[in-house]
Amino acid sequence: MAALHSTTTTTLFRSPLFPNKSQTPVQRKPKQCLAGRVRCKATKGDNDNLDQGPARLDRRNMLIGLGAGGLYGAAGNPFAFAAPVSAPDLTTCGPADKPDGSTIDCCPPTTTTIIDFKLPDSGPLRTRPAAQNVAKDPAYLAKYKKAIQLMRELPDDDPRSHAQQAMVHCSYCDGGYPQVGYTDLEIQVHYCWLFFPFHRWYLYFYEKIMGELIGDPTFALPFWNWDAPAGMYIPEIFTDTSSSLYDQYRNAAHQPPKLLDLNYSGTDDDVDDATRITENLTTMYQQMVSKAASHRLFYGEPYSAGDDPSPGAGNIESIPHNNIHFWTGDPTQTNGEDMGAFYSAGRDPLFYSHHSNVDRMWSIYKDKLGGTDIEKTDWLDTEFLFYDEKKNLVRVKVRDSLDTTKLGYVYDENVSIPWLESKPTARKSTNKRKAAVSSSDLTTTFPATLSDTISVEVTRPSATKRTAAQKKAQDEVLVIKGIEFAGNETVKFDVYVNDDADSLAGKDKSEFAGSFVHVPHKHKKNIKTNLRLSITSLLEELGAETDSSLVVTLVPKVGKGPITIGGFSIELINTT
Numbered sequence: 001m002a003a004l005h006s007t008t009t010t011t012l013f014r015s016p017l018f019p020n021k022s023q024t025p026v027q028r029k030p031k032q033c034l035a036g037r038v039r040c041k042a043t044k045g046d047n048d049n050l051d052q053g054p055a056r057l058d059r060r061n062m063l064i065g066l067g068a069g070g071l072y073g074a075a076g077n078p079f080a081f082a083a084p085v086s087a088p089d090l091t092t093c094g095p096a097d098k099p100d101g102s103t104i105d106c107c108p109p110t111t112t113t114i115i116d117f118k119l120p121d122s123g124p125l126r127t128r129p130a131a132q133n134v135a136k137d138p139a140y141l142a143k144y145k146k147a148i149q150l151m152r153e154l155p156d157d158d159p160r161s162h163a164q165q166a167m168v169h170c171s172y173c174d175g176g177y178p179q180v181g182y183t184d185l186e187i188q189v190h191y192c193w194l195f196f197p198f199h200r201w202y203l204y205f206y207e208k209i210m211g212e213l214i215g216d217p218t219f220a221l222p223f224w225n226w227d228a229p230a231g232m233y234i235p236e237i238f239t240d241t242s243s244s245l246y247d248q249y250r251n252a253a254h255q256p257p258k259l260l261d262l263n264y265s266g267t268d269d270d271v272d273d274a275t276r277i278t279e280n281l282t283t284m285y286q287q288m289v290s291k292a293a294s295h296r297l298f299y300g301e302p303y304s305a306g307d308d309p310s311p312g313a314g315n316i317e318s319i320p321h322n323n324i325h326f327w328t329g330d331p332t333q334t335n336g337e338d339m340g341a342f343y344s345a346g347r348d349p350l351f352y353s354h355h356s357n358v359d360r361m362w363s364i365y366k367d368k369l370g371g372t373d374i375e376k377t378d379w380l381d382t383e384f385l386f387y388d389e390k391k392n393l394v395r396v397k398v399r400d401s402l403d404t405t406k407l408g409y410v411y412d413e414n415v416s417i418p419w420l421e422s423k424p425t426a427r428k429s430t431n432k433r434k435a436a437v438s439s440s441d442l443t444t445t446f447p448a449t450l451s452d453t454i455s456v457e458v459t460r461p462s463a464t465k466r467t468a469a470q471k472k473a474q475d476e477v478l479v480i481k482g483i484e485f486a487g488n489e490t491v492k493f494d495v496y497v498n499d500d501a502d503s504l505a506g507k508d509k510s511e512f513a514g515s516f517v518h519v520p521h522k523h524k525k526n527i528k529t530n531l532r533l534s535i536t537s538l539l540e541e542l543g544a545e546t547d548s549s550l551v552v553t554l555v556p557k558v559g560k561g562p563i564t565i566g567g568f569s570i571e572l573i574n575t576t
């Protein structure tokens, strides 16, 4: 793959689009920080520098850890109960940061009356349709266009206007709100376990506002069905330049019929459509199934009151959600507007359909894949504020977002989910186990510089085949530690397990374990982070479950400056 070349890629999101520290353990904030007495380290755009540290555990987690796998992970203060992040105080809202270093005022109107959300009485369900299907439904399409047009026509200070709706995202995502009680820390709903619930609530109110404006409470947002071949394009309904659904700041090279690349990281590499579709479907399977055994990897890392923002994104947030933002935004704009930057993403109506499908992935995870809710109160009781369809300011909690039917909507089930069958297979038909690497070709001294492909042998915690119950309780994870590089550089490397370094597998093969991708942003110093990749399924597919070690190969793809790798480990992490 060619180097990422566009200078605009250097400034897309205020936070890096692909920090891929989605699996970075959270370190508890130092006590003086929690007490708010000492100024904590700057957090704006500077949150990658998380050292490898013990995962914070609450009492419940520790007990499970003891029950399922001995003393693993019982580090830190096991009796600390974390408090949930509170709803922001709108009167403390300040300017939000744009990636280019300038600021923008995204603050909503304030009011002193806040209503606590109550689940609606059950009524008819709203069914969210696939965007590619509504092109053939003129009645639906007319309502949708009318709703967006009416939102666009509301005065800018009406909290239901399209402009204000876009600013909701800007304030919650670009440092507009300090955390209540920890004013040195911003509220950030990305790169952590708030990603799914925050966006579910955001869409809920957006959809209710649309229904109110057109007088149809059954109106439902369409979803951009990017996880199936029929939807792997910008949906046609958004491309009519005379429609209210159109946004001018999108990548001109990615108009339909250009096929979406769910692993997009800045360049359109030369892959035929059939291969791209196979890779996209395999990516969906990997993110939703093979690598989603643990809450931490699926939802994202815990983020509680007083924590530094952005502890780490979950699988879907990382890939493909971020990639699709990046793929859609206009690379000729300074910050990749609109979809390529958080502060502006909500200006594009396509954003809400993109997130409708992200939200659908959460529903599929729970309804079809046996996924469960996080039971920790610091997640369940996290609060947000939104203006509703009557312009009331409403306080919501994560716990009320868990069941979409209680919120009055479902997803059209007559849409196929082809990736459910896209399990990767091992490339090698024989010798599925360790690659034949002579010991002289293995890198053994760390930290090591990643200037060329390196292979290392990494010992597993145990060479005994784990039972299904053990796998359900703990996920085996490859950790690449202390990945260090200059923050203003683009970095991408691919990770393979038990493959031959001189003839590597495609992205649809089991040997391809994942990638590290960092898109740079304004950052003066080095970034040091970790990458965690789930390998429980990969070990099964490679027939390597009884091997005592694995050969891991890192292939640098992009990165001008030196990339240092601190070391490797294979660990078991609790799944809940």
Ligand code: C2O
Pocket: 169, 173, 190, 199, 321, 325, 342, 345, 355
């Ligand atoms: Cu709040 Cu798709 O980002």
